[in-house]
Amino acid sequence: MRKELLACEDYARQLLRSDVKSVLEAGGYIFNSGGKRVRPGLTILSGKLFDPDDSRLIPVAIAMEYIHTATLLHDDIVDGASLRRGKPSANAVYGNDVAVLVGDYMFAQGVSTFATFGGVEVLQRALDAIRDMSEGELKQLEVIGKFDLSEEDYFDIIYRKTASLLSTCCEAGAIVGGADEQQKLAMRKFGEYIGYAFQLVDDAFDYVSDTQTIGKPAGNDIREGKVTFPLISVREKLSPFEKQKINHILNKDNSHQEEVDYVRKLVVEKGGVGETFNLAREYIEEAKALLAPFEGSKYKNSLMEIADFIVARTF
DSSP states (O other): OOHHHHHHHHHHHHHHSSSHHHHHHHHHHHHHHOOOOOOHHHHHHHHHTTTOOOTHHHHHHHHHHHHHHHHHHHEEEHHTTTTTTTTHHHHHHHHHHHHHHHHHHHHHHHHHHIIIHHHHHHHHHHHHHHHHHHHHHHHHHHHTTTOOHHHHHHHHHHHIIIIIHHHHHHHHHHHTOOHHHHHHHHHHHHHHHHHHHHHHHHHOOOOOOOOOHHHSOTTTHHTOOOOOHHHHHTTTSOHHHHHHHHHHHHHHOOOOHHHHHHHHHHHHHHHHHHHHHHHHHHHHHHHHHHHTSOOOOOOHHHHHHHHHHHOOOOO
């Protein structure tokens, strides 16, 4: 994948063309801030699983990363985040106005690239994913501080926020690669399942990692009043006093560090983090099973490795 990812980086620089200084500076800052390039990697591998020609895959793959990067710019503004991947966030460096407009620019470039190189089907799937992500963020805002958030609503949110785009990456690659309908569906579900696992692991990290490891303040979800699976999985094990205290902390404007640590420690002790990692592993196994019918190849092996990496990663 090294050659293809380097080609992606070159194409990304071509797309970031503008005579407006803010676009070049802020766009380059966020795009070069150390992302793992999971989304373009998934797009390319999913396409090469069916056709090794990457002349259309490279532009579609980097357009996926542009869409993802645009959502990061907007998410950091919504969340009031000051860190992204261990560095000051783009909105902290350039201001909210520049960050949101550069995000809009990257959305436009991504959509234009889908239309040019992916065709109508890829464009429609990408637009569906953008809508899903917007709705996911809005729905999450609606349930901030909702201690009794249902598991069903939680998974609906993480599908829209995370799994939808990963699903689209895999399906779009398959579409460009010439897969049949059954193969496209398998790749769509593969991306969806690893997307669930990816977000579950991220949510677990918020309870057990530190700022240096995850690149943002640990316990951030708790401070923001977000109820995620580690907490959902242990709610029935909590005493009435513990439930009341956690509900109070989630709905405070400014929780103290001791309060955040209280929630983190309690959830870990009750087994919430372990439950979350176990569920993530189950999704990964389901995802890998979807690849079983495909002929063995280095591309299939790489997709399997990416799936395993999602639950083995430490960042």
